[in-house]
Amino acid sequence: MEHVALWIAAFLTLGIYSFLYKDNIWYKLCESIFVGISAGYWFVVLFWDNIYGKFWVGVFPPKAYNDAGELVNSAEPDYLLIVGAVLGVMMISRLIPKIGWVSRWPLAFIVGSTSGLYLINYFTSNMMRQVEATIIPLFGMNYELSAYDIIGNLVIVIGTFTGLVYFFFSKEHKGWFGRTAKIGIWTIMITFGASFGYTVMSRMSLLIGRIDFLFGDWLGLIK
Amino acid sequence: MHVGKSTSLYLPQLFFLFLFICNFLLLSLVYAQTDDPLLNSEDSSVAIPDSELVVVAPVTSLIAEDYKYDDGKQINLSWVPSIDDQLVGSKVLGYRLFRIIDDGKPELLAKLRCGANSYSDGKLKSESVYSYYLEAFSKNFIATSTRTVPISPEREWINFDRKYLFLLAFIIGGAVIFFIESARRGKKLFVRKIAGLEAVDEAIGRATEMGRPILFIPGILDMNDVQTLAGITILGRVSQQIANYDTKIRMPVSRSLVMTAARETIKAAYQTAGRPDQYSDDMVNYVTDEQFGYVAAVDGIMVREKPATVFLMGAFFAESLILAETGNSVGAIQIAGTARPAQLPFFIAACDFTLIGEELFAASAYLSGEPKQLGSLKGQDVGKGIAMAAILIGVLAETIGTAWNVEFMNDVVRWLTILFTTQ
Numbered sequence: 001m002e003h004v005a006l007w008i009a010a011f012l013t014l015g016i017y018s019f020l021y022k023d024n025i026w027y028k029l030c031e032s033i034f035v036g037i038s039a040g041y042w043f044v045v046l047f048w049d050n051i052y053g054k055f056w057v058g059v060f061p062p063k064a065y066n067d068a069g070e071l072v073n074s075a076e077p078d079y080l081l082i083v084g085a086v087l088g089v090m091m092i093s094r095l096i097p098k099i100g101w102v103s104r105w106p107l108a109f110i111v112g113s114t115s116g117l118y119l120i121n122y123f124t125s126n127m128m129r130q131v132e133a134t135i136i137p138l139f140g141m142n143y144e145l146s147a148y149d150i151i152g153n154l155v156i157v158i159g160t161f162t163g164l165v166y167f168f169f170s171k172e173h174k175g176w177f178g179r180t181a182k183i184g185i186w187t188i189m190i191t192f193g194a195s196f197g198y199t200v201m202s203r204m205s206l207l208i209g210r211i212d213f214l215f216g217d218w219l220g221l222i223k
Numbered sequence: 224m225h226v227g228k229s230t231s232l233y234l235p236q237l238f239f240l241f242l243f244i245c246n247f248l249l250l251s252l253v254y255a256q257t258d259d260p261l262l263n264s265e266d267s268s269v270a271i272p273d274s275e276l277v278v279v280a281p282v283t284s285l286i287a288e289d290y291k292y293d294d295g296k297q298i299n300l301s302w303v304p305s306i307d308d309q310l311v312g313s314k315v316l317g318y319r320l321f322r323i324i325d326d327g328k329p330e331l332l333a334k335l336r337c338g339a340n341s342y343s344d345g346k347l348k349s350e351s352v353y354s355y356y357l358e359a360f361s362k363n364f365i366a367t368s369t370r371t372v373p374i375s376p377e378r379e380w381i382n383f384d385r386k387y388l389f390l391l392a393f394i395i396g397g398a399v400i401f402f403i404e405s406a407r408r409g410k411k412l413f414v415r416k417i418a419g420l421e422a423v424d425e426a427i428g429r430a431t432e433m434g435r436p437i438l439f440i441p442g443i444l445d446m447n448d449v450q451t452l453a454g455i456t457i458l459g460r461v462s463q464q465i466a467n468y469d470t471k472i473r474m475p476v477s478r479s480l481v482m483t484a485a486r487e488t489i490k491a492a493y494q495t496a497g498r499p500d501q502y503s504d505d506m507v508n509y510v511t512d513e514q515f516g517y518v519a520a521v522d523g524i525m526v527r528e529k530p531a532t533v534f535l536m537g538a539f540f541a542e543s544l545i546l547a548e549t550g551n552s553v554g555a556i557q558i559a560g561t562a563r564p565a566q567l568p569f570f571i572a573a574c575d576f577t578l579i580g581e582e583l584f585a586a587s588a589y590l591s592g593e594p595k596q597l598g599s600l601k602g603q604d605v606g607k608g609i610a611m612a613a614i615l616i617g618v619l620a621e622t623i624g625t626a627w628n629v630e631f632m633n634d635v636v637r638w639l640t641i642l643f644t645t646q
Contacts (some may be wrong), residue, residue: 031519035513037516038512038513039513041513042511042512042513103483107446107487114446114452117508132640132644133406134614135621135640157618166613169414169415169417171415173417192567193564199568
């Protein structure tokens with residue numbers, strides 16, 4: 001059975017890789033298997049995690065008894081979950097065109113509550129903490145900061161400030177403002193360059209993992 | 224007879240064996256207690272001479288305080304450790320914290336290491352009364368502190384620890400409202416050009432001329448992600464233009480809620496464009512929640528349908544380069560936008576235009592020109608202005624204050640730090 005699974009995995013891996021040559025029937029088969037199985041898998045996972053695990057168990061908590069017949073589990077039912085379930089059912093109203101408009105309410109609820117919830121989080125993390133972390137000295141008393149520290153602090157302050165200037169939309173990027181914004185976009189691009197290299201290297205490890213599977217586990221050429 | 228004689232002969236040996244077993248059990252008990260002082264130093268009833276007792280002082284100033292600005296579930300405890308709790312050669316081996324609920328029996332709440340001087344007791348009920356005491360113990364002595372005054376955790380409506388957060392949010396929120404009202408009264412609000420968006424109409428026009436579809440990919444996160452929201456907002460404007468040009472749009476999604484929202488958005492756009500009959504639910508289809516399953520399907524669509532234009536607007540992860548590269552290989556003009564810094568480099572490398580971070584959120588305002596969205600964008604610029612001013616003043620004050628020890632500058636830094644500190 002293990003060998004069968006190994007061969008299926010190798011067949012599917014090579015099928016997906018065959019896309020590097022061009023679109024073909026082998027890739028289409030693997031793609032359909034991947035999409036179909038994953039959609040089914042996620043349906044089952046979401047059903048058991050959310051509809052059963054959260055809603056059903058939350059509203060009707062299972063009761064547990066000890067050997068003496070005494071109630072051990074005394075979890076309180078969480079009836080608030082019914083609101084979520086009702087919103088979920090409202091979403092399905094799309095299947096009936098006449099009352100399809102009902103599905104807009106749960107959508108509005110999700111979009112509105114998410115926006116409100118994230119407003120404070122983003123405001124705190126993207127603005128307040130950023131400003132607080134950027135208020136640093138460019139050099140210290142008696143030259144207590146090393147040249148490395150001074151350069152590092154300069155990069156942080158100039159990079160953050162000019163980056164903010166780039167993302168300021170109320171003024172045209174012309175003159176000194178444009179030049180400052182240009183420094184900002186250069187800082188951003190250098191950061192992206194470093195990030196690109198870093199991520200490519202991490203993706204190489206994924207490729208190595210697959211090659212290792214094909215040549216090691218499957219063909220047995222790598223011991 | 225023989226048996227009885229034999230037993231009496233071995234009686235002394237049996238007696239010594241019995242003594243040996245008793246001794247062994249006693250020693251085992253003593254060692255078990257000294258193995259882990261935090262776990263095994265329960266008060267033993269074995270009498271120990273006073274001279275061998277390692278007497279320790281109890282903790283002092285044990286105070287139980289309601290945790291301010293919460294929903295009534297936490298009490299904070301603080302105390303001064305025993306004077307015999309020393310870093311080196313400490314007589315105190317640890318502490319045991321006891322809790323009494325509603326004058327009930329004391330229950331062991333926590334076992335704490337030496338040096339501990341505070342504890343937060345959470346998940347409490349505001350209708351119960353709690354008191355606490357601490358035991359400091361040595362290897363054979365327990366010193367009990369006085370009990371705290373009974374206390375109930377209280378609920379607070381407003382978290383005053385976040386007053387400066389409120390102040391800043393109030394200023395920026397006020398600015399947003401001010402600019403929205405200004406735009407509604409007809410005042411023209413200036414927003415600088417965003418390169419990627421200038422190309423939107425051109426890209427849609429290109430697809431129309433080539434007779435090929437437009438592919439819109441809203442990322443792989445659900446509607447609770449702000450980037451998906453921004454992507455869907457841009458979709459509204461893009462699909463309106465698509466309806467005007469009578470071009471075909473294709474939108475595979477990986478989340479059911481996104482599918483519903485996208486269908487609603489495109490339908491509304493087609494209605495606005497005066498072409499409701501051209502709209503079809505088939506324009507948006509769900510593929511799978513699985514990240515790479517979705518990517519495999521979208522890649523397949525790209526190579527088979529060869530879209531002239533690809534929009535990648537939303538939250539992307541490891542699939543960003545796979546999608547962008549495939550779009551590039553089929554010769555599509557690609558406009559991408561995401562706020563995920565790790566994926567932006569790939570879009571910049573493989574797409575024709577990229578909306579970087581904030582530009583994605585500014586895009587919808589820029590495209591629609593609606594007073595609400597424009598006002599919101601201008602209000603956010605006020606926030607950025609405050610941040611830039613704070614950084615500039617803060618860095619100058621910090622540098623001058625540190626280098627020349629100017630008290631006023633140090634005060635400025637202190638004030639700014641308080642203003643921008645988040646609890």
